[in-house]
Amino acid sequence: MTLGIPRPLDNELPAAYADRVGQWYMSWNKTNKKLGQFFTPLSVARFMARLLPVGNERLRLLDPGAGLGILSAALCEVSDRDIELVAYEIDAEIADYLDACLSYTQTWMKTKNRTLQYRVVRDDFVLAHAKTLYESSDQLHDAVICNPPYFKLSKNDPRAQAAEIVVYGQPNIYALFMAVSAAILRPGGYAVYITPRSYAAGPYFSRFRDYFFSYMRPRTIHLFESRDDVFEEVLQESMILLAERSGYDSDILLSSSVADTDLGVMSKRITSVAQVVGKDNILRLPLTEQDREIAELVNSWTGNLHKYNMEISTGPVVPFRASHLVTSAGEVPATHAPLLWMQNIKPMRCEWPQQHKGQYLVLKGADKLVLPNQNYVLLRRFSAKEERQRLTAAPYFANLNTPVIGLENHLNYIYRPKGQLLDDETRGLALLLNSDLINQYFRTFSGSTQVNAAEIRSLPLPPLDAIIEMGRLAAGKNFNGTDPVATVLGIYA
Numbered sequence: 042m043t044l045g046i047p048r049p050l051d052n053e054l055p056a057a058y059a060d061r062v063g064q065w066y067m068s069w070n071k072t073n074k075k076l077g078q079f080f081t082p083l084s085v086a087r088f089m090a091r092l093l094p095v096g097n098e099r100l101r102l103l104d105p106g107a108g109l110g111i112l113s114a115a116l117c118e119v120s121d122r123d124i125e126l127v128a129y130e131i132d133a134e135i136a137d138y139l140d141a142c143l144s145y146t147q148t149w150m151k152t153k154n155r156t157l158q159y160r161v162v163r164d165d166f167v168l169a170h171a172k173t174l175y176e177s178s179d180q181l182h183d184a185v186i187c188n189p190p191y192f193k194l195s196k197n198d199p200r201a202q203a204a205e206i207v208v209y210g211q212p213n214i215y216a217l218f219m220a221v222s223a224a225i226l227r228p229g230g231y232a233v234y235i236t237p238r239s240y241a242a243g244p245y246f247s248r249f250r251d252y253f254f255s256y257m258r259p260r261t262i263h264l265f266e267s268r269d270d271v272f273e274e275v276l277q278e279s280m281i282l283l284a285e286r287s288g289y290d291s292d293i294l295l296s297s298s299v300a301d302t303d304l305g306v307m308s309k310r311i312t313s314v315a316q317v318v319g320k321d322n323i324l325r326l327p328l329t330e331q332d333r334e335i336a337e338l339v340n341s342w343t344g345n346l347h348k349y350n351m352e353i354s355t356g357p358v359v360p361f362r363a364s365h366l367v368t369s370a371g372e373v374p375a376t377h378a379p380l381l382w383m384q385n386i387k388p389m390r391c392e393w394p395q396q397h398k399g400q401y402l403v404l405k406g407a408d409k410l411v412l413p414n415q416n417y418v419l420l421r422r423f424s425a426k427e428e429r430q431r432l433t434a435a436p437y438f439a440n441l442n443t444p445v446i447g448l449e450n451h452l453n454y455i456y457r458p459k460g461q462l463l464d465d466e467t468r469g470l471a472l473l474l475n476s477d478l479i480n481q482y483f484r485t486f487s488g489s490t491q492v493n494a495a496e497i498r499s500l501p502l503p504p505l506d507a508i509i510e511m512g513r514l515a516a517g518k519n520f521n522g523t524d525p526v527a528t529v530l531g532i533y534a
Contacts, residue, residue, distance in 0.1 A: 046141050055114035055146035056086050062142055063109050066135075078132065081111050081188045081235065085281075088304050089233045090115035092261055092283045093184055095122060103182040104128040105166045105189060105222045108135060110142040112186045117146050117157060124150075126159040127182070129166040136163045167217045171203035173224040174252070181225055185232035189218030207252045210245040213237075220249055223256050226286045232257065238264070238280040241324035242486040244495050250322035257284035259317060263307070264297040264326055290314040297328045325485045332485055338530075339482045344502035346455065351462070353455045353494045355422070356381075356448030357410050358402065366410070371401030373443050378402045378411050380447040381437075383421050388475045391419060391435045402447035411445035416462040418455035418471045419448070422492050431483050432492060434474035436467040453494050466505070469512030469525075473502070476526040503530065 047065050049058050060083040067080070081089075089112060100122040104113045107128035117124060128143065130136040140161050147157040162169070170178070194201045194212050201212050207220045215236045226232055240246040261283035293314060298307040312327060316336070319325055327333040346353060358380060360367055371377025380402040385393050394400040402410065421433040448454055455470065456462060462470075473479055479500075487496060502508065507529050514525040 046138055049145045055117055055142070055149050056083060056090075056111050058145055059109045059111040059114045059142040060086075062138055063111065066109070066138065078108065078135075079188070079191060080108055083111065083115075084304055085235060086111045086115040087118070088263070089186060089235060089281060090119050092233050092281070093120075093186065093231055095120045097121060099123045099125060101181075101183045102126045103185045103187075103222060103225065105185065105187050105218050106130070107139055107161070108188065110139045110146065112188060113159075114142060114146045116184075116186055117150055117155075121155070123156045124158070126157060127162060128159060129162045129164060129169075131163065131165055133163060136161055165200070167200040167214070167221055168203055170221045170225055171200070171217075174204055174206050174220060178225050181227035181230070183227060183230050185222045185226055185230070185234075187218060187222060187232065187234045189215040189234065189236060191215050191237060207249040209248040212245070212249075213239070216240050216246060216249045216253075220253055223253055223284075223286065226256075228286050230286050231260075231283060232286070233281065233283045235279060235281045238278045238487075241280070241326075242496065243493050247321055254318065254322045256286055258287045258290055259284050259293050259314070259324075260291065261294045261296070262317070262324070262326060264295075264328065266297055266299050293317050295326060295328055323486055327485055332481065335478060335482050336485055339479070339501050342501040342503045344504060345500065346498055346502070349502070349505050349508075350457055350459065351455055352458050353420075353453050353497050355494055356450050356452040356454060357412070358447045359450045360399075363402075363407070363410060366403040366407050367399035368401045368403060369399050371403070373401070373441070374445075376404055378404055378407070378443055378445045378447050379441050380449060381419065381452065382449040383423065383451040386419050386421050386433060386435045386452065388430070388433055389435055389471060391437050393441065404445075407447070411447055412454070414439045414441065414443050414446050415456070416464065416467045418462070418467055418474070420453040420455065420474065420492060420497065422451045422453055422494075424492070430475075430480050431487060432474045432480055434471040436464075436471040438464060438467065453492065453497065455497075463509070463512075465509045465512030465516065467512065468515055469508040469510070472511050472515055472526055473508060478526060478530070 047061060063080045093116060102113060102124050104126065107113065107130045110128060113126055113128060128139060130139050143159045150157040192214055194214055200217055201208050204217045204220060207216065219234055222232060240249060259282060263281040265279045292311050294309065294311055296307045296309045298304050308328065316327055316333060317324055325336060327336050367380060373379055379393050380400055381393055382398060384397045385391060385395055416439055417437045419435050419437050424431050511525045511529045514528065
């Protein structure tokens with residue numbers, strides 16, 4: 042055994058031993074965030090292992106980001122097959138502990154009259170196999186079980202360049218692990234991954250989705266609704282995907298739990314592929330019948346921002362670049378413009394000034410950073426981890442005494458490029474975006490704290506007359522924002 046590593050207990054299950062080694066490692070060290078390391082909880086590892094179909098023949102298994110081997114060990118616990126494992130781990134120290142954990146797993150397997158042959162590869166998995174994204178491989182695996190690393194790459198990173206076919210914008214390493222491992226999976230083979238949910242939607246993962254889902258068909262999807270109860274410091278919902286390398290679709294099992302501690306009381310439903318895999322291979326997850334009904338309603342709408350001559354953009358003031366222009370006091374409109382931040386925006390109201398950061402923007406030198414003082418729908422680009430509401434929008438009615446305003450980069454704003462938003466349009470659209478209906482629809486495809494402008498741009502909208510009617514009904518009234526939406530959609534839906 043590796044010097045200092047805990048010894049196995051009598052009759053200890055392999056995954057439990059790997060988990061205990063992980064806790065020991067974390068007691069005196071931290072996982073390498075530069076390598077995107079997040080150890081898999083024991084309950085999750087066993088859940089993922091049970092998802093993979095098992096049989097009686099020898100299984101050629103790939104674990105591309107093995108860590109301490111808890112996923113492979115969990116599969117060895119539940120499978121009746123002899124296993125031939127290739128486990129990749131780039132961290133040299135953890136690779137030594139991985140070898141120890143797999144050695145114990147091998148010994149345990151012998152007591153069950155089964156064999157484990159394993160090879161620990163101390164190398165970068167993506168660079169080692171990226172060429173298989175472009176050409177077929179003669180070394181294919183029967184199954185993949187994977188908790189890939191998680192961090193963003195620059196476009197100039199060798200891994201991003203080697204996997205260019207699946208890269209758009211700023212890539213994340215976990216998507217490259219998924220794509221490359223799918224490329225070396227045999228037809229009819231299965232892969233199970235636990236990752237952030239961000240690849241399910243958004244333009245940055247569009248090339249990845251096109252590639253991955255041209256080979257892989259989802260069979261089971263499990264969603265953890267809590268953003269940080271499975272992996273700390275990951276501000277997105279985690280998702281487990283079981284997919285088959287196949288050209289044939291079948292119904293998909295959707296399940297969910299709040300966190301990894303309540304996997305025994307999860308909700309489940311079976312739904313069609315058409316309900317889950319939509320346009321641009323975006324994954325929508327209608328976890329309940331109500332989710333399905335809401336998705337059906339919203340997807341029946343034929344409007345969107347562009348059809349109504351509206352656009353959405355991101356606030357142009359980036360504070361660290363404009364720090365010399367951002368001040369905590371100023372004279373509006375003589376020398377300063379109001380500067381609105383994400384914190385100034387509450388549901389259906391805009392509060393300025395606040396006791397928060399610099400609320401003023403120096404006019405001199407800010408010509409390219411200010412916007413005309415006109416009607417906007419202001420939308421937070423991020424929601425807090427603990428918030429269920431993903432979309433927080435406020436109507437801004439050009440009511441500050443200034444010819445121009447500043448909007449900080451954590452805000453999106455909706456406007457009409459040729460003309461202006463009417464008051465009722467502004468109010469009605471903000472109401473709709475704040476509504477439970479749209480927030481529940483948004484959650485079916487977005488598990489991130491970030492609200493992407495492209496997602497709002499493609500969001501289906503009801504008829505413009507309906508939006509205007511929502512704003513007209515709400516004018517001058519103090520309410521929570523749901524009644525006019527429900528009332529009007531009962532007429533127009």
